Amino acid sequence: MWLLFAASFSLAIAADSSDVLQYVNPLIGTDNGGNVFAGATLPYGMAKAVADVSGQNTGGFSPDGSNITGFSHMHDSGTGGNPSMGQFPLFPQYCPDDVIDNCQFPKYNRAVNPVLDSVVAKPGYFSLSLENGMQAEMTVTQHTALYNFVFPQNATSNGTALSPVMLLDLTDIYDTRQNATIIVDPSTGRIQGNGTFLPSFGSDSYVLHFCADFAGAQVIDNGVWVNNRAGTEPKQLFVTRGFNNFYLQSGGWVRFQRPSNGTITARVGVSWISADRACSNAENELPNPLTAFNATRTRAENAWRKQLSPISLQTAGVNQSYVENFYSAIYRTMISPQDYTGENPLWSSSEPYFDSFYCLWDEFRVQLPFLNIVDPSQVSRMIRSLLDTYQHEGWLPDCRMSLCKGWTQGGSNADVVLVDSYLKNITGVDWNLAKEAIVNDAENEPIDWKDEGRGGLQSWKRLNYIPYLDYDYLGFGTNSRSISRTLEYSYNDFCLSTLAGGLGSADEHTKYLARASNWRNLFKADQTSSINGTDTGFVGFFQPKFLNQTWGYQDPIACSPLTDFCSLTTNPSETFESSVWEYQFFVPHDMAGNIQLLGGPDKFISRLDYYFSSGLADISNEPVFLSVYAYHYAGRPALSTKRAHSYVPAYFNATTTGLPGNDDSGAAAAFTIFTMMGLFPNAGQNVYLISAPFFEAVSVTSPATNRTATIRSTNFDPTYENVYIQNATLNGKPYSKNWIGHEFFTEGMTLELTLGSNESTWGTSDADLPPSLSTSTGSMMYKMMF
Incomplete structure (x- = not known):
């Protein structure tokens, strides 16, 4: 029925x-x-x-x-x-x-x-x-x-x-x-x-x-x-x-x-x-x-x-359920956050007030980046609301609902939201105030960091990681998640370095760029992993480390679908809602460095394949989303397409049971949209990873510039046998990079993808890969984003 x-x-x-x-x-x-x-x-x-x-x-x-x-x-x-x-x-x-x-x-x-x-x-x-x-x-x-x-x-x-x-x-x-x-x-x-x-x-x-x-x-x-x-x-x-x-x-x-x-x-x-x-x-x-x-x-x-009008499709025989899935997902990204402007009893302000950021740990990765494309004026108001909250409550919220402070799940992920919007040219925002707010997250610890900011900053600055069983007398929160917070703080600081560089603060750019490499300090090169007593064959995983810099231990498969779910309130562990296996792929700003640490592109791809095929990957959880597209960074974008098409529509489809877990305020919806569009964002960077769309053409008219960008597929096949990009043109000229920037949308470009039934060499050379911090392009990465 x-x-x-x-x-x-x-x-x-x-x-x-x-x-x-x-x-x-x-x-x-x-x-x-x-x-x-x-x-x-x-x-x-x-x-x-x-x-x-x-x-x-x-x-x-x-x-x-x-x-x-x-x-x-x-x-x-x-x-x-x-x-x-x-x-x-x-x-x-x-x-x-x-x-x-x-x-x-x-x-x-x-x-x-x-x-x-x-x-x-x-x-x-x-x-x-x-x-x-x-x-x-x-x-x-x-x-x-x-x-x-x-x-x-x-x-x-x-x-x-x-x-x-x-x-x-x-x-x-x-x-x-x-x-x-x-x-x-x-x-x-x-x-x-x-x-x-x-x-x-x-x-x-x-x-x-x-x-x-x-x-x-x-x-x-x-x-x-x-x-x-x-x-x-x-x-x-x-x-x-x-x-x-x-x-x-x-x-x-x-x-x-x-x-x-x-x-x-x-x-x-x-x-x-x-x-x-x-x-x-x-x-x-x-x-x-x-x-x-x-x-x-x-x-x-x-x-x-009006809200749905920026995007149109040419479907070329696609099953109607795919069209329903796509537009219904767009609809769900705009149910929340909720506009409570004029209804905030907590402080008096002429600024907008949005609530139900529930939670930014979920929304920063795909939902809010999507709204940067199709509804930049409302995103501007949301950003101003976040900054107004900072001015009146002293901290950027990481989660907020019903006028209350929600619990912080990982890093200070409003930082990523702000920087992503900055890079996507969202106007009407005091970006110097935004930098001040993010620096506050990076430098000052609140007394109650379960609700806002970051805990463990003394150790973060002194040891360059968050220790297992940290001695943190400055503030209080759930003393766990040392691995996932180390990885997320590293990315938060990278985003801060990006904003500082863009605003001309060279010293702050250099300082926080150095802290962005702290993720390496919890990598244990000789750590193995087994499932039911059988060695997976992979060596080297993130592990917890004590204050005295000796290693602790967390089974790499703990908190995965093969074991027990880990959260703030039940079974807290050193990774939040995810396993070490899942978090090993979360280094968004330095995927090239991570690939080298894990043994190079071939071993990285083998590890990714095992992760997805063994039951370790939990596609209902947001940290997995970017790892679906991690093959791009190893020079195999076709494998990202293959993996993405295995999840949509099998796990994200047009039925009442058509989600693998919570929609998370529209996060799962946005994963569906980007996957079906054929462009996937690396939030906090001016990077969209190119994949094969689910439609013959997807057109997006930017509300900011009124220019229309189009992703068009030649040899489009509605049975999805031809899903591998053979070559591409951008505005009629050959284009070999497997990623593109936000200017694609604001300038109204046309990206034409020729599809075939087999993997090709398109997007596979070193020069075609997305920027990473540790590569030659990565050292100038922040400059490429403006």
């Missing part, structure tokens, strides 16, 4: 010749742990309305067959950690015998099965039917969710005609509410209030406010409910979490005379400032909710059409 492939159908026309929204399916990745938000949202919108389920509810809705517990108004998309947000859900029902106390109030008591084949998910719109006959549809503005609830006609119980009832629950998806207030207006039925909740992957707590109005029916009575009982008095309530493990459940309710068409419209404004602000948001954005639904949906659709 939920497979979205049209196996025998192929699209023979250019996707840009019809409405692009027909190729967007928000249900992709909503099952099997993808955690994608399927509901109604604007691009980067704050209000996000959907039906919440009792099963896989991290993103709200999943077609997993579990029950619907409510309809809530704010969500994150594709995240790991605990389920996020989903506050103040509405729930429509009839009460048996028309007695309020006969209603089902707690969420798991009232839950009802959805009619799965009734679900409609489109950009800016979501609807479904429940097995009890209720129907719901929803759309949104920036800060307001708009619902139409249709109650079955002629509902009776024991001969008594039933009146529609709307419940509002003072909870969130994960039941983290600490306390809440609610006020019900006796005459209008307006319900407003707030609640204090916990973030899903971070510290502290946050307060969210709401304002719910109803239209289309006359109010009979209303009040509040607690646990399993309700009353018409009082009209307001303050509720705490409850005692020990007992979660006190409560909310408000309104009963209506049944309208002739059975439809009750609900308008829910949300705000981080106050309940009054939530009401004004709703009133300003939707002053006439009863008649606004269709126009609101149309505005949302048009907003998405």
Whole structure:
């Protein structure tokens, strides 16, 4: 029922010749742990309305067959950690015998099965039917969710005609509410209030406010409910979490005379400032909710059409599911970060404020580099928001959700985000302030580095690596990840050296370029690796090292799919969410140096092949993404294409289970997009690795310059037998490099790739390889990026 492939159908026309929204399916990745938000949202919108389920509810809705517990108004998309947000859900029902106390109030008591084949998910719109006959549809503005609830006609119980009832629950998806207030207006039925909740992957707590109005029916009575009982008095309530493990459940309710068409419209404004602000948001954005639904949906659709408009395809017989996969992935990259400008209660500023950077460890590699291409004006606002956070909180965030500081996973990866945008010519940013913020990450240690900045900087500066069981008395965090933090700090410092060089600070450029080589200090040349007692045959791996510079040990396959998952909160290790095998390929700025350290190109390729074929590679995890294309650096770009085509569409496809893990706020989506486009970024550098696209032609019009870049395939084969580049031209001239810079997009170049069925010599010579720090081109690398 939920497979979205049209196996025998192929699209023979250019996707840009019809409405692009027909190729967007928000249900992709909503099952099997993808955690994608399927509901109604604007691009980067704050209000996000959907039906919440009792099963896989991290993103709200999943077609997993579990029950619907409510309809809530704010969500994150594709995240790991605990389920996020989903506050103040509405729930429509009839009460048996028309007695309020006969209603089902707690969420798991009232839950009802959805009619799965009734679900409609489109950009800016979501609807479904429940097995009890209720129907719901929803759309949104920036800060307001708009619902139409249709109650079955002629509902009776024991001969008594039933009146529609709307419940509002003072909870969130994960039941983290600490306390809440609610006020019900006796005459209008307006319900407003707030609640204090916990973030899903971070510290502290946050307060969210709401304002719910109803239209289309006359109010009979209303009040509040607690646990399993309700009353018409009082009209307001303050509720705490409850005692020990007992979660006190409560909310408000309104009963209506049944309208002739059975439809009750609900308008829910949300705000981080106050309940009054939530009401004004709703009133300003939707002053006439009863008649606004269709126009609101149309505005949302048009907003998405504009966002998707820079990219068009010539598909030449490609299966339609590939087109759906591609455009749906573009859509998912723009669900978050979320634009909360004007809604930040933490400090006063005229700068933009974005939230749900969840987390930059995931987003810096592919999602934000993609937005640098197709939405540079919004990226500029995001960068300004990150810098404004630095100015008011003292640190660039590495992860942020619901106004809270998220946990730092590796290095200070906002550094990479800023430098990548600098190299991609994002305008409107104070780049000297950006350098100041990154230098702060590199030089100063916060007291609580689990939330921001870098820990272990004393050891980093003195020993040039992060030690195993580091003695760090300056600050506090999870004292683990010594290998992955050493590798990531090395790259963070490389990015800082790049920005310093570009801004004319030669001394800082030299200083941080030297620190960019610290990754070498944890390479143990004689370390072996075995699987189930059998030696893999490869020697030399990163290993932890103590403060006294003696070696520790971590099994190179630990934290891989062959063993246990390692995170901050469970089974912490010296590599974060990845094995030593996985992290051995993460030296983005000096792949040539890494290749030599691992024995040269042939041995490097053999090691890569073993990694991918042995089950050690976890394609659901972001550190793997660049390693799919690492063959480029060893002079075998055809093998990158072969590897990429083995993952798309096998693991990234147009089904509800079409992701291998969390979408990670659009990171997996961006991996899909770049792979299908045939260009893959090395974030923090002006480098895109060239591969064979999945379409005859992909064209991208730069919003910054209004020039159109095109990647065109000669001898394109929609069965994907001809996926190896034989030769290439750039603007009609022979082009042998296996990479290209961002000017390809801004200057509107045409890259034509001639494809064949066998690997060729294209892109294989030393002169054709991407720049690396330790090569002759690498010493001038930062100059090449401007």
